[in-house]
Amino acid sequence: MSINFSFTRGWSAVAFGVALLGSTVAHAQDTVTLKMVGAWAPGFSPTAEVGKNFMENVNKLGEGKVKVQYIGADDVLPPFDQPEALVNGVFDVWYGAPNYWAGIVPGGDITELSPMTVPDGGPGSPLYDYMAKLYAAKGVRYLGHAAGDPGEGAHYISSNFAVKSVDDLKGKKLRVAPLTRHFVQAAGAESITLPPSEIFLAMDRGTVEGFSWPVADAFTRYGWQSVTKYMINQPMYRSGGSVAMNLDKWDSLSPEVQEILLKAIAETQNFALEWFDKNQKEQEAIMKEAGMEIVEISDEEKKRWTQVANDSLWAYYETTLGKERVDEVKALFAGE
Template sequence: MKALAPAILALGVLAANAVTFADVRAQSASATIRLTMVGAWKPGTSPAADMGIKFKDTVNQLSGGKVVIDFRGASDVVPTFDQPEALVRGVFDVWYGAPNYWAGIVRGGYLTEMSPHDIPDNGPGSELFEFVNKLHEAHGARYLGHMTGGPGAGNHFLYTQKKIARIEDLKGMKIRVPPLTRFFVAGLGAEPVTLPPGDIYLALERGTVEGFTWPVYDGFTNFGWQEVSKFMVAHPLYRNGISIVVNLRKWNSLPEDARKIMFQAAADTQAWSRGFVAKQQTAQLAKMKAAKMEPIEFTPAEAKRWEDTARDALWAHFKSVMSAGDYETARRLLSAK
């Protein structure tokens, strides 16, 4: 990917200054293992980013200095949608961001965003967790977990500039999407437009797009979008949150005790994220209401059409990109509660 070259050059100083561990197992027990982290969004503005930083801090605390993750930045270091490829190439070691940002590399690897389970991947060691990791490992990445709120907290929603009453009202509208919701939006008859989060405000202001999808909890008003949005379709879509992913070569070089620390940190962050996301969502909804944004409530029949369209669109995509065996496994693991 040509766009990745400048990002790799920009990280030259990172590679030059980082401690190289050709074989961590050969180091003494007292040696500090340093890992570099890049995230999809900056902490502070994005509560999703704060979950990634929580994982980092938990690793550093649990390890007592044995494993130290150094956060190097977000899109200012590597463009957001280029980060997964950069991780696989070893430009940095640890990543956080939306699971669906891996759509171009790990086809179907973000299926936990459709999960009915309290913890989207059921946590380290579960069959679902190991299945998602298998999909990642085939492409040079080690999956450590999906962090988000419980079902109903942390979902994506759709926002528009005009009031709608049914799916057909969205036909022909240009809607900004992440990889996760593009098939759903296309299924509505709207036109999906891919833009990084930082471009959404201006696109709405200029009329380049007429709506977008985003999880409420993830700093909606921090971006100022309540100033350029009028309506929110109050029917949740897929689950959001972050995944933590590690470069597979780096992971394989770590001693077993370091891996256990990172697994524990992932599980702890998953548990912590549930309350954190719910609190953030409540706060954002209050600010959106204060800004005079209006929720759109469909009739029960239309709400079911909305839900069915979302579910069927993403499963149809997964079926087209996953092997028959993996697709059937995914359906089984996400149907079992």
């Protein structure tokens, strides 16, 4: 009798263990895993920390429910090919520069002109909802644009010629990003497109006489301070990092998981405000130590610089969105 009891008790323990293991496996299977690819790898690019921070927030807030798995950056797919791959469901989550979406979502980077502290106002704001609809029409779930305070982490012109006004850019050869080419062309300069890896040699050889770059994003890690004389201390646009999802994947998630992702991006947007300010100051200190001069222009020229930058970009958006929709965005920027 005791042998049978012992056997029964032992069998019950085994059965309980199997049931527990099964419960653990089922629990793991219930956790949604989202594959994430970014334009740049964390560690080298401060802007990539936007994607990393979002992943960490999701994994903390969504424990047992949802997790983000980082797959890679340009080692997986060239950055400019990544947005289309996201639309096609090759992976689930993406981070990179907002202007990378310009070819797929017309106006998808319009928050570069936003005067708000958080460029899109954050989840739940009218502007955020507007951006979400803009992206959804192209098969993308917009999650957010994270940047520094207006003026921090923005785009700047750096050069090997003295600059006191916008007029001094006229006729110069300047390397541009897709976003800044409108300003450069409006200033009468020649815009030249080059990947970041080619800027050093182009400046060193005089192939270009200046370039645009969001200084907070690893300016000195490329060594540009050793081949560049000046940075004109007048910020343009917002820069920062954008996070987006494949729309079908988003729609497949439960409302609870969707809410976790929205809370995670809101935390990332708050993180970015101080993060870009910190990196801006660090980069400028290294630039000065290397002998670069951070040039201050007059208040009058600062206003003019900003006017030319903003007017040229608004004019571009009118060609892609139409005046009526541009007016809608302007009203949202004004909180109307």
